[in-house]
Amino acid sequence: MAARDVEARIEAVRRFNRFYTRKIGVLHEGLLQSPFSLAQTRVLYELAHRERPTAGELARDLGLDAGYLSRILAGFAKAGLIEKVHSEADGRQSLLRLTDEGRRTFAPLEVLARDEIGAMLGAHSLDEQDRLVAAMDAIERLLGAKPEATAPYLLRPHQTGDIGWVVAVHGAVYAREY
């Protein structure tokens, strides 16, 4: 429980990240039969599940480049999948909405994605399925809450020869002398 375990925890998380990176890659292959790219699918999903999002909202939440997203949305609009309505409140932004055509197009993708996950789950007993979902919920709950933006965190125990602590805050890494 001491600092000695920090390395082990980090390794465990990294192993999981490698594992799940691959898993997600495999799962996404299934949607490859659709005419949409992964990014397009993610955007479609958000469009289908939000009230009247703006482009900026989607870009922020999906972590997409604004320009990139703009093109994706332009493509959707051209294909008649979405409608852009000028915002009354702020003339710079448009409120986005799936058209009926958009919903019809999206529906089979949704089925495909569901069935794929269903197949994955189906390979396991109900008990295992429950444990899996519980573990996922736990991770989401733990990592989903925004971490405190306050103190820097000790990453490695001090060792002779170290110049100080090595700390990382918000992705940036610093060395700090004693």
Added chain:
Amino acid sequence: MAARDVEARIEAVRRFNRFYTRKIGVLHEGLLQSPFSLAQTRVLYELAHRERPTAGELARDLGLDAGYLSRILAGFAKAGLIEKVHSEADGRQSLLRLTDEGRRTFAPLEVLARDEIGAMLGAHSLDEQDRLVAAMDAIERLLGAKPEATAPYLLRPHQTGDIGWVVAVHGAVYAREY
């Protein structure tokens, strides 16, 4: 616990996938400062942690296109990061190995990646960290074991009007009549 819950489980897994897709994306941003792409980094990692892998082995395990990987490896070889040794056993394949230079190049990446995860963990209490790691281990254990390649799995409970079961096996989706 009945089939009624299937949909709920599927939704939970999908939500987690969306969540973790984003998480991984954010975590990879940190390595953006390095001169290597995500794919290159993954390959480097495997090279550093395997005995004498072949290109095919890496391509399979990382899910990379053979041609794409070939170019990545050619780049590494050109930069003096790896060495290809003709396999005695099979003249078609080469055994790959990081050079000392390769190890030196890889080391700071490893530190960066570790510190990034460390920062993530550091935002949580030790107890939370333990629960996080336990949940990740659970998922890996459950999904890591190769599922039985036998029976098709029931995805949705029967409803009036259904033509039959909708089943999915290994990513392919079939309809089956009663």
Added chain:
DNA sequence: GCTATTGCTTGACAAAATCAACTATCTTGT
């Protein structure tokens, strides 16, 4: 009102990934 900021778009470009064709080697069946 003037300036800075914000939301979005566009053009130019670079990086990442896919596909098919091809060579060299190995395996299988007869």
Added chain:
DNA sequence: ACAAGATAGTTGATTTTGTCAAGCAATAGC
């Protein structure tokens, strides 16, 4: 032993994906 087929890897052509900076219109802050 040898032809036919499979496999490991490379290469060229191409597409897809993503990034960056410039620019425009609308808004917000002095």
